[in-house]
Amino acid sequence: xxxxxxxxxxxxxxxxxxxxxxxxxxxxxxxxxxxxxxxxxxxxxxxxxxxxxxxxxxxxxxxxxxxxxxxxxxxxxxxxxxxxxxxxxxxxxxxxxxxxxxxxxxxxxxxxxxxxxxxxxxxxxxxxxxxxxxxxxxxxxxxxxxxxxxxxxxxxxxxxxxxxxxxxxxxxxxxxxxxxxxxxxxxxxxxxxxxxxxxxxxxxxxxxxxxxxxxxxxxxxxxxxxxxxxxxxxxxxxxxxxxxxxxxxxxxxxxxxxxxxxxxxxxxxxxxxxxxxxxxxxxxxxxxxxxxxxxxxxxxxxxxxxxxxxxxxxxxxxxxxxxxxxxxxxxxx
Amino acid sequence: xxxxxxxxxxxxxxxxxxxxxxxxxxxxxxxxxxxxxxxxxxxxxxxxxxxxxxxxxxxxxxxxxxxxxxxxxxxxxxxxxxxxxxxxxxxxxxxxxxxxxxxxxxxxxxxxxxxxxxxxxxxxxxxxxxxxxxxxxxxxxxxxxxxxxxxxxxxxxxxxxxxxxxxxxxxxxxxxxxxxxxxxxxxxxxxxxxxxxxxxxxxxxxxxxxxxxxxxxxxxxxxxxxxxxxxxxxxxxxxxxxxxxxxxxxxxxxxxxxxxxxxxxxxxxxxxxxxxxxxxxxxxxxxxxxxxxxxxxxxxxxxxxxxxxxxxxxxxxxxxxxxxxxxxxxxxx
Numbered sequence: 260x261x262x263x264x265x266x267x268x269x270x271x272x273x274x275x276x277x278x279x280x281x282x283x284x285x286x287x288x289x290x291x292x293x294x295x296x297x298x299x300x301x302x303x304x305x306x307x308x309x310x311x312x313x314x315x316x317x318x319x320x321x322x323x324x325x326x327x328x329x330x331x332x333x334x335x336x337x338x339x340x341x342x343x344x345x346x347x348x349x350x351x352x353x354x355x356x357x358x359x360x361x362x363x364x365x366x367x368x369x370x371x372x373x374x375x376x377x378x379x380x381x382x383x384x385x386x387x388x389x390x391x392x393x394x395x396x397x398x399x400x401x402x403x404x405x406x407x408x409x410x411x412x413x414x415x416x417x418x419x420x421x422x423x424x425x426x427x428x429x430x431x432x433x434x435x436x437x438x439x440x441x442x443x444x445x446x447x448x449x450x451x452x453x454x455x456x457x458x459x460x461x462x463x464x465x466x467x468x469x470x471x472x473x474x475x476x477x478x479x480x481x482x483x484x485x486x487x488x489x490x491x492x493x494x495x496x497x498x499x500x501x502x503x504x505x506x507x508x509x510x511x512x513x514x515x516x517x518x519x520x521x522x523x524x525x526x527x528x529x530x531x532x533x534x535x536x537x538x539x540x541x542x543x544x545x546x547x548x549x550x551x552x553x554x555x556x557x558x559x560x561x562x563x564x565x566x567x568x569x570x571x572x573x574x575x576x577x578x579x580x581x582x583x584x585x586x587x588x589x590x591x592x
Numbered sequence: 593x594x595x596x597x598x599x600x601x602x603x604x605x606x607x608x609x610x611x612x613x614x615x616x617x618x619x620x621x622x623x624x625x626x627x628x629x630x631x632x633x634x635x636x637x638x639x640x641x642x643x644x645x646x647x648x649x650x651x652x653x654x655x656x657x658x659x660x661x662x663x664x665x666x667x668x669x670x671x672x673x674x675x676x677x678x679x680x681x682x683x684x685x686x687x688x689x690x691x692x693x694x695x696x697x698x699x700x701x702x703x704x705x706x707x708x709x710x711x712x713x714x715x716x717x718x719x720x721x722x723x724x725x726x727x728x729x730x731x732x733x734x735x736x737x738x739x740x741x742x743x744x745x746x747x748x749x750x751x752x753x754x755x756x757x758x759x760x761x762x763x764x765x766x767x768x769x770x771x772x773x774x775x776x777x778x779x780x781x782x783x784x785x786x787x788x789x790x791x792x793x794x795x796x797x798x799x800x801x802x803x804x805x806x807x808x809x810x811x812x813x814x815x816x817x818x819x820x821x822x823x824x825x826x827x828x829x830x831x832x833x834x835x836x837x838x839x840x841x842x843x844x845x846x847x848x849x850x851x852x853x854x855x856x857x858x859x860x861x862x863x864x865x866x867x868x869x870x871x872x873x874x875x876x877x878x879x880x881x882x883x884x885x886x887x888x889x890x891x892x893x894x895x896x897x898x899x900x901x902x903x904x905x906x907x908x909x910x911x912x913x914x915x916x917x918x919x920x921x922x923x924x925x
Contacts, residue, residue, distance in 0.1 A: 358736045362759065366706045369699030373885070376709040378878045380716075382863055383870050389854075389863050392879040399885040403691045425758030426695065521722075530715055530722050537716050545711045546725040552706070552732040 261571060262301050267308035267331060269554055274564040281571040300324065304570060306563055309337060316342040329567045331559050334495055336468040340582035351578045354414030355562035359553035361418030364493045367517035368461055371489045372400035376543045398487055398513050400460065403427035408459030411466025412436060412445065415493060419463050431455050456483040461491065468495035469584040478503035487513035493549060496522035505534035508541050517543045594904060595634050600641035600664060602887055607897040614904040633657065637903060639896055642670060649675040662900045664892050667828055669801040673915035684911045687747030688895035692886035694751030697826045700850035700876065701794050704822045705733035709876045731820060731846050733793065736760035741792030744799025745769060745778065748826060752796050764788050789816040794824065801828035802917040811836035820846035826882060829855035838867035841874050850876045
């Protein structure tokens with residue numbers, strides 16, 4: 260029987276039991292350093308949440324049997340592909356957070372479109388006349404009849420497309436995929452991206468952070484968008500150029516940025532920003548809370564285990580990543 | 593040709609032109625006091641936004657020809673029914689704000705369910721570690737699979753029911769109506785209300801403020817709801833008992849109240865509250881911004897004029913109100 264190292268305690272009894280039917284399960288989070296060292300050469304596969312601190316280049320070199328790594332997260336930009344032998348396949352957990360992250364994305368869109376956080380904060384901060392605060396929210400965006408642009412049409416993008424349709428919006432998407440989607444017009448390539456940005460009243464960023472997407476949204480791309488559009492980011496902070504965004508928000512007070520994801524600093528997502536962007540009235544942000552909410556649904560755990568079981572049974576696992584597309588984490592850049 | 597007094601300048605050229613085909617239109621907002629006094633005995637109908645200051649008991653007594661009043665707003669609780677002769681029919685603009693208010697309601701629900709305004713404010717107020725803020729949002733509510741309860745199933749309620757279905761929620765509603773609704777289970781009477789409150793993860797208040805609904809949500813009703821439920825109010829503040837709500841929010845930190853509407857004081861909606869309720873972390877509020885957003889869509893103007901045209905053409909107007917159900921405004925109480 261093969262050995263699967265589980266580095267996180269978040270799987271839960273049911274998923275651990277399911278996994279045990281197909282492999283010896285090594286509960287990595289219970290092991291001290293010595294135990295880990297003994298296990299490394301023996302494990303065939305691993306389920307990880309984030310990147311375990313002991314998955315160093317040195318330790319990975321000892322993992323001669325390792326062929327498969329399943330991440331609990333969707334984004335795999337923190338995986339140190341450069342330290343992994345090429346025969347190790349890495350699978351993301353794409354689609355597993357679509358419910359929680361899609362709901363959060365729609366919340367961010369509405370909170371920005373209706374200036375909800377801004378007026379709530381104003382009411383709480385200073386006493387004032389009813390009509391004064393009301394006037395402050397006058398460029399409220401009504402979604403019905405507008406166009407929703409989805410940049411990156413995976414599981415989260417599809418969830419949001421469903422919400423947008425229920426709100427009476429036209430939905431267009433930028434995607435490199437070829438699949439046809441009922442009611443959603445897909446555009447490809449640079450010109451496709453530009454078209455989506457130009458036509459949309461609200462844009463969702465829901466594509467992975469890769470070599471191709473880092474800094475994708477710069478001053479040129481932001482400049483293509485409508486002056487009173489809402490840009491929602493639930494993917495990764497670094498897809499948006501921070502300086503360009505800061506300047507765009509300052510120059511366009513009706514443009515709104517609503518995000519659950521933040522820029523990386525030394526390989527770690529952080530609330531500390533290079534520019535004083537959180538102080539702007541047209542910025543609204545949450546500290547990547549959609550992820551834990553997703554784990555709360557149990558869907559990511561189940562999806563990670565089912566995909567690992569696929570591998571263990573000799574079936575083709577889903578969401579195998581192409582290492583060449585991913586940047587080394589910025590800490591080693 | 594009959595004369596229609598329009599007391600608001602919000603109708604727009606197209607709607608004014610439409611109205612002119614069926615009546616002499618008197619642009620009340622352009623008239624000085626003398627002009628108003630000359631017109632009062634002559635007008636057969638009026639379109640009002642709010643209750644005009646010159647619709648006093650004394651002036652109304654001079655309006656011998658008046659038979660029809662169309663309001664631009666949905667709620668007609670500010671209409672001084674007691675000063676109107678019984679032969680005057682008053683029509684609300686029910687349904688005309690469903691888009692804007694429904695969208696706003698869904699935004700309030702998500703902002704509370706995901707603690708978006710609260711974490712956004714925390715991030716902006718104080719610097720801190722990423723994980724600290726993240727932990728503060730741990731009882732985030734995932735809507736999918738939950739139950740949406742709608743108290744008052746009119747135009748706004750139906751819009752929200754559509755959103756809830758797209759989010760994968762079960763929808764139940766408290767309604768005195770008898771109509772059947774696809775996919776929405778309707779409950780009536782006191783026991784119906786209690787059932788909806790008990791079963792729902794999120795509850796929307798979307799019924800008019802009348803003698804029957806003032807203070808409808810008291811401590812008993814709040815106590816029936818789930819401890820981590822979200823209560824959204826886009827109807828009228830006074831449907832919820834303020835003291836009961838304040839105490840419930842303090843005692844149940846995971847319970848959330850998200851509102852666009854505020855309590856009346858001397859007949860006027862105000863942000864000033866009797867209890868320090870806006871300071872609570874599980875309270876989120878906007879200053880009735882959904883209304884102006886609705887006017888921005890043009891839908892209320894169109895609906896008000898179309899209903900007035902129905903009256904002028906001798907057809908049966910929609911949304912005729914039953915004066916007996918409405919309280920005198922609190923200023924005269």
